[in-house]
Amino acid sequence: MKKQFITLVHLMILTSLSGMVVTLHSEEAKGLSVTGVVTSDTVWTLEDSPIEVSGNLTIIRGVTLSVEPGVEARFETRSSLIVNGSLYAVGTSDDRIRFTSNMSEPAAGDWDGIKFCGDENSTFTTSFCEVEYAGDGITISSLGKAEIENSVIKDNYLSGIHVVGVTNLLIQKNTLESNAQGISASGCVNSGLKILDNQFLKNENGVYLYAYGYNCRICNITISHNAFKDNTNGIHIHSHTKPTTKPDKANAYINNVTISDNLMESNEYGIYFVAEAWGEPGVLGGGAYIYSSTVSGNNISFSEYALYIDSTSNWYSWISALSISGNIIHSSDNGIFMHAFRTPQPPYQDVPFDVILVSNTVSANGIGVKSSGDVRVNFTGNSVSYNSYGIYLFSPFPSQSVAHNNDIYRNTECGVYVVESASIEAEDNYWGAPTGPYHETLNPSGEGDRVNGSEENLVLTPFSLKPFEEINDAPFAIVQAYMTMIPVNQTVTFDGSESTDDSFIVRYFFDFGDGATIHVFQGIARHVYASPGVYNVSLVVMDDLGVNSTNTAIETITVTPPPSLVVDIFLSPLSVLSEGQVKVEVHVNDEAAGVEAASVELASDQDGNFEASSGLTDSTGDFESAFYAPSVSEPTNVRITVTASKEGYKNGSADAYLSVLTPHPGEIWSDSRWIWSVAITTIVAVVAILVLLRRKRKQNLSFSSGSRTQGEKEANAR
Numbered sequence: 216m217k218k219q220f221i222t223l224v225h226l227m228i229l230t231s232l233s234g235m236v237v238t239l240h241s242e243e244a245k246g247l248s249v250t251g252v253v254t255s256d257t258v259w260t261l262e263d264s265p266i267e268v269s270g271n272l273t274i275i276r277g278v279t280l281s282v283e284p285g286v287e288a289r290f291e292t293r294s295s296l297i298v299n300g301s302l303y304a305v306g307t308s309d310d311r312i313r314f315t316s317n318m319s320e321p322a323a324g325d326w327d328g329i330k331f332c333g334d335e336n337s338t339f340t341t342s343f344c345e346v347e348y349a350g351d352g353i354t355i356s357s358l359g360k361a362e363i364e365n366s367v368i369k370d371n372y373l374s375g376i377h378v379v380g381v382t383n384l385l386i387q388k389n390t391l392e393s394n395a396q397g398i399s400a401s402g403c404v405n406s407g408l409k410i411l412d413n414q415f416l417k418n419e420n421g422v423y424l425y426a427y428g429y430n431c432r433i434c435n436i437t438i439s440h441n442a443f444k445d446n447t448n449g450i451h452i453h454s455h456t457k458p459t460t461k462p463d464k465a466n467a468y469i470n471n472v473t474i475s476d477n478l479m480e481s482n483e484y485g486i487y488f489v490a491e492a493w494g495e496p497g498v499l500g501g502g503a504y505i506y507s508s509t510v511s512g513n514n515i516s517f518s519e520y521a522l523y524i525d526s527t528s529n530w531y532s533w534i535s536a537l538s539i540s541g542n543i544i545h546s547s548d549n550g551i552f553m554h555a556f557r558t559p560q561p562p563y564q565d566v567p568f569d570v571i572l573v574s575n576t577v578s579a580n581g582i583g584v585k586s587s588g589d590v591r592v593n594f595t596g597n598s599v600s601y602n603s604y605g606i607y608l609f610s611p612f613p614s615q616s617v618a619h620n621n622d623i624y625r626n627t628e629c630g631v632y633v634v635e636s637a638s639i640e641a642e643d644n645y646w647g648a649p650t651g652p653y654h655e656t657l658n659p660s661g662e663g664d665r666v667n668g669s670e671e672n673l674v675l676t677p678f679s680l681k682p683f684e685e686i687n688d689a690p691f692a693i694v695q696a697y698m699t700m701i702p703v704n705q706t707v708t709f710d711g712s713e714s715t716d717d718s719f720i721v722r723y724f725f726d727f728g729d730g731a732t733i734h735v736f737q738g739i740a741r742h743v744y745a746s747p748g749v750y751n752v753s754l755v756v757m758d759d760l761g762v763n764s765t766n767t768a769i770e771t772i773t774v775t776p777p778p779s780l781v782v783d784i785f786l787s788p789l790s791v792l793s794e795g796q797v798k799v800e801v802h803v804n805d806e807a808a809g810v811e812a813a814s815v816e817l818a819s820d821q822d823g824n825f826e827a828s829s830g831l832t833d834s835t836g837d838f839e840s841a842f843y844a845p846s847v848s849e850p851t852n853v854r855i856t857v858t859a860s861k862e863g864y865k866n867g868s869a870d871a872y873l874s875v876l877t878p879h880p881g882e883i884w885s886d887s888r889w890i891w892s893v894a895i896t897t898i899v900a901v902v903a904i905l906v907l908l909r910r911k912r913k914q915n916l917s918f919s920s921g922s923r924t925q926g927e928k929e930a931n932a933r
Contacts, residue, residue: 284310289317295327306343316348324372351377374399403428429464449482465501476512485515492528506535545761550580568593579761594618608637630664638672651678690716692768694754712738722757780867790874809836
């Protein structure tokens with residue numbers, strides 16, 4: 216079927232209830248300028264691109280705007296695209312659709328973004344798009360089906376994607392970068408949101424869901440298979456009731472939230488759950504509830520808090536039926552933190568434990584798992600190791616937790632630490648040694664992790680004689696330098712790739728001994744020392760569970776002053792007449808051999824020109840040029856200076872002097888008598904030789920003539 220679309224040669228007159236809006240076209244310049252209201256199905260074609268949008272462009276209900284691949288839409292300040300109908304903007308990986316600012320130097324907040332406000336029959340589809348420099352890049356406040364996929368949403372002043380209330384929204388395979396919030400949600404209820412397989416980079420919050428109001432709720436949310444890196448917070452979920460004097464309205468809920476299989480690195484908070492319900496002073500009633508939710512399969516590292524769960528209220532608060540399973544949490548100040556205050560109310564749900572913690576690996580954190588307040592936790596099948604405190608339980612009220620079949624080992628302060636009225640049945644665990652944990656009275660011969668508590672709040676036996684899973688041994692660091700004696704300012708390469716681990720090493724921390732440090736991921740590091748000296752280079756390596764090597768590998772580097780370049784210069788001849796030519800030969804060495812590719816600069820203290828005043832030495836350290844002497848009216852000594860330089864060497868230089876003579880005879884005679892003496896002597900010698908040769912010839916001729924006459928006389932006589 217033939218598509219109907221806008222072209223540059225058409226003049227489309229759009230009408231709306233508010234009047235007529237004209238879409239202008241230009242024959243002279245490619246592009247389309249639009250504003251006002253779209254009242255019939257419309258296509259923005261690549262031929263029309265770029266599209267210039269001024270003011271608010273509104274798509275009315277029942278109307279679809281389609282955008283072809285490769286189209287660029289540029290929005291004037293404070294303008295926006297309001298979708299009360301439907302939007303279909305689907306590009307390709309090679310031809311993305313771009314929604315951006317029309318400013319020559321764009322900045323976040325230039326325009327107001329794309330707003331989907333349609334009814335349940337409206338649709339919103341964007342794929343392979345770029346949305347940038349808006350306030351909120353895309354706002355979804357509709358129950359219509361919305362999909363945002365394969366797009367890059369970046370540099371927006373508020374949020375990359377902002378969601379209002381209950382939606383039917385899928386956000387999948389996008390990159391959200393350098394926005395205030397990657398994805399945000401607001402309203403009394405946040406619900407119906409699926410966030411799958413996206414990347415969140417350098418946002419204030421990767422995902423920020425905030426419900427505020429009376430009986431506010433965040434529910435039916437799925438956040439799965441995403442990557443969060445270098446955000447202030449990775450996932451921030453906060454249900455917060457308004458202060459009220461009516462207890463039946465003073466409730467905040469978080470429920471049916473699934474956060475699974477996400478990779479989270481270097482966020483201040485990895486996952487942050489807070490339900491907060493505060494009535495007016497003196498109001499008794501209302502509460503905060505976090506329940507029936509799952510946090511599973513996530514890998515969270517390098518955070519202040521990897522997983523933070525807090526239900527708080529001035530009356531009562533709950534964590535209930537929360538499953539935390541299969542997560543890897545390491546290298547954070549705090550691993551898992553949980554807080555609730557349910558006393559004096561009965562359990563919100565009739566379940567034996569508030570939190571089920573199963574099959575997690577919690578390694579190399581400050582505190583591995585901390586439960587504060589009134590939270591009943593079931594620890595089963597976890598590996599808790601190399602933390603300062605493995606499991607830390609604090610409660611002012613009687614609170615019973617259990618821990619079975621866990622590997623709890625090599626935690627530096629305590630494997631289990633119990634404070635005040637908290638208690639734990641910690642049976643059938645492996646504590647790092649067959650003899651069990653060390654307790655000064657309950658198990659003084661134990662060689663495993665230290666535990667505290669008493670018979671009233673701690674049950675240790677029986678304990679397992681062997682681990683349930685593989686014990687993670689710390690890696691062993693090995694470092695070597697390709698050269699251990701180098702001149703200053705020369706690059707030296709360090710290799711830590713021979714370091715070993717029972718799994719694999721993910722980071723190499725180098726300290727170069729001169730105040731400089733670096734961490735790398737492949738084991739090779741390079742460094743330049745600016746000053747001579749002896750430096751101890753150290754290496755610590757980290758494995759995939761955040762455990763550092765127990766040893767520190769050391770390599771000693773001696774940095775010597777840079778070798779000096781020695782310059783020799785030869786002139787041939789040493790004297791020349793005014794404006795004469797001299798051959799200049801330069802040799803650069805380091806007192807051992809010629810230095811190749813040294814930079815040579817030639818200069819004279821008088822006029823004159825070099826055939827080549829600069830260049831590089833050859834493989835033997837040689838460089839040649841020619842000097843054309845200046846024109847002089849009297850004999851002049853010219854100093855020729857050669858300077859040689861090369862990275863890693865101290866510069867060298869040398870001077871040579873050239874005598875430039877005047878060509879005038881009088882001056883030559885008066886100032887160059889030795890030349891004339893040699894010339895006259897030579898002439899006299901040549902003349903004398905010629906005279907002697909002439910005399911000798913005459914003698915030979917006379918002798919020959921005399922011999923012939925005598926012979927004739929003798930013949931006649933006979």
